[in-house]
Amino acid sequence: MLVLILAVAAALAYSVSAMGAARLGPTLARAAVWMAWLLHGALLSVSLFGQAPRFGFAPALSVTAWLIAAVYAVESHVYPLLQTRWTLSMLGAIAVLLAVLFPGNPLHPTASPWLPLHWALGIASYGLFGAAVVHAWFMTRAEERFRLAADPHSGMPLLTMERLTFRFVTAGFLLLSATLLVATVFGGQLYGTGARLKLDHKTAFSVLSWLTFAVLLIGRARFGWRGKRAVRVLYMGSALLLLAYVGSRFVMEIILGRTP
DSSP states (O other), rough: HHHHHHHHHHHHHHHHHHHHHHHHOHHHHHHHHHHHHHHHHHHHHHHSSSSOOEHHHHHHHHHHHHHHHHHHHHHHHHHHHTTHHHHHHHHHHHHHHHHHHOOOEEETTTTTHHHHHHHHHHHHHHHHHHHHHHHHHHHHHHHHHTTTOOOOOOOOOHHHHHHHHHHHHHHHHHHHHHHHHHHHHHHHHHHHHSSOOOOSSHHHHHHHHHHHHHHHHHHOOOOHHOOOHHHHHHHHHHHHIIIIIIHHHIIIIIOOOOOO
């Protein structure tokens, strides 16, 4: 019952932020974002660390949306005219409700009690790369509007948005590297199986995404990649990372109806 109450409250707060910005004004709209983020965080705490913790593709998306909302909530104070409230707030509302409909599977009895934290840290890389994708998309749109002599104003200078995009990519890459390292070294302890890193679809897509992001960072550092080329590689790596966990769990839980 507590999970349902928190989920409905968070979804309503996100919806108010998205749909009522014009009536509320920028100050109250940002306050609604913060309220939604706090309620969403409380929901994740109960779901992941409560008496019967569960996890799956929808909670993974929920964690990702929560982290992206956190980034926006901070940036909206620095750049009050940043035009991302509607998109990110609706993403948060959908993610919260999706996690209620598909809460995932209970943890295995032999699994380590720290496994939810391990998962949350791994999914944190989703949030960082998700924030990078959002910034890259708005940066691309602003550049296109600038070429068409339209108003490119987005509340944030293009060079600043580009720097932030690759800072998120770098942070996400470091976190993804740490997650893969922990899974390799302590996989048996976390899952209680005695096995280390399993060679499955999740591992394959994770490694491919890691390699893609490594190429992107090397290309930018050594060859000055930017613009459409860098954004395409970012999208490619993010799609592979999305398939690594969310895609694999979705197929197992929803399409095949199995417990991973």
